Amino acid sequence: MSEKIHLKPSIHLGVVPTHLRFAGCLVPDDTGRYPRDESGEIRIVAGMRELCAASRVALKCVQISVFPGCDDGDLDEMIAKLRALGLDVDLIMMLGGVNPMNPADGDAVVGQLLPGMKAAVKHGIRTVSSTSIEGWMFPGETERTGRAFDEAVAQNVKVHLRVIEEAGLSGSSVESWHIEFLRPGEFRTFTNIDRGRAFVQAANMALGKKFFKLIVDAAHCGNSGLGIDHNIATIRLLGENDELGAFHATPPTTRGCLTSDDGWIGALLAAAAATGRLENVYVEMFHHEDHALQPLRDLEPGFGIDTRDGRSYTETMADGLADIARRLNNLQARGILKG
Numbered sequence: 001m002s003e004k005i006h007l008k009p010s011i012h013l014g015v016v017p018t019h020l021r022f023a024g025c026l027v028p029d030d031t032g033r034y035p036r037d038e039s040g041e042i043r044i045v046a047g048m049r050e051l052c053a054a055s056r057v058a059l060k061c062v063q064i065s066v067f068p069g070c071d072d073g074d075l076d077e078m079i080a081k082l083r084a085l086g087l088d089v090d091l092i093m094m095l096g097g098v099n100p101m102n103p104a105d106g107d108a109v110v111g112q113l114l115p116g117m118k119a120a121v122k123h124g125i126r127t128v129s130s131t132s133i134e135g136w137m138f139p140g141e142t143e144r145t146g147r148a149f150d151e152a153v154a155q156n157v158k159v160h161l162r163v164i165e166e167a168g169l170s171g172s173s174v175e176s177w178h179i180e181f182l183r184p185g186e187f188r189t190f191t192n193i194d195r196g197r198a199f200v201q202a203a204n205m206a207l208g209k210k211f212f213k214l215i216v217d218a219a220h221c222g223n224s225g226l227g228i229d230h231n232i233a234t235i236r237l238l239g240e241n242d243e244l245g246a247f248h249a250t251p252p253t254t255r256g257c258l259t260s261d262d263g264w265i266g267a268l269l270a271a272a273a274a275t276g277r278l279e280n281v282y283v284e285m286f287h288h289e290d291h292a293l294q295p296l297r298d299l300e301p302g303f304g305i306d307t308r309d310g311r312s313y314t315e316t317m318a319d320g321l322a323d324i325a326r327r328l329n330n331l332q333a334r335g336i337l338k339g
């Protein structure tokens with residue numbers, strides 16, 4: 001067995017387990033129940049147990065996608081069993097068939113976000129996340145600029161503050177809400193770090209405190225059309241304003257093995273570390289044959305390549321965790337990341 005790696009800085013290192021596939025694992029069935037393996041165990045739990053056993057560095061956290069309509073009992077069971085593995089659980093809320101930028105969808109957006117947020121309060125979860133500022137590959141949506149962009153930000157602020165109130169987030173265990181922007185094609189408007197930051201700033205100003213943070217996903221940054229230097233500059237601003245959220249270590253385009261990132265993860269991770277605000281780092285890879293991600297394979301010719309180089313996805317993720325642990329240890333050794 002390979003030697004264990006001790007993570008030296010006080011960073012919560014974990015995964016977004018999309019390598020297990022959305023279809024057949026992360027997405028509930030038509031009745032809201034999570035898929036289970038032959039033994040009756042929820043596949044997400046079984047997959048995380050396997051990864052925890054294979055990883056050379058101890059995992060501290062996991063970010064689980066929560067889709068509208070998931071069964072409360074299954075969600076409760078999953079959270080309890082993931083915690084039994086020694087993992088802090090962060091829920092990332094997903095939307096389906098609604099567009100948060102459209103006022104007519106406001107009630108539906110709130111309705112889809114509330115169950116997951118109430119579950120976070122119920123389970124004493126500290127961090128919630130979401131991709132809730134735009135509909136994923138929403139039909140007929142076009143890029144909004146100028147006044148239309150300002151109106152989209154304002155509508156998003158209205159909807160998200162309403163969720164805070166109706167879910168009872170204020171005064172609860174939830175300390176921050178991390179927002180994720182997506183690459184062009186998945187989203188049309190909130191497609192880069194500057195546009196994501198515009199929403200976070202506006203929402204925090206309306207709320208009167210720094211509750212919203214922006215997730216820095218190396219893949220989305222790398223596919224956004226803005227260069228590394230520009231992203232680094234904005235990461236510094238996010239840190240200065242206490243609006244830096246979790247870091248997703250995932251490569252642009254391929255979304256596979258971290259060796260396919262062409263420098264984005266290392267550069268942006270170092271920038272986030274230097275702010276002094278970095279707390280959670282998640283390794284993330286997508287399964288190249290996930291049926292749910294066929295639209296991404298159609299969108300981007302470089303997506304869907306098998307980058308495992310003969311390994312299983314569990315082994316590839318374990319290698320990614322080892323790589324990021326070494327990077328974090330060396331960022332501390334170099335004085336960039338404080339202990």
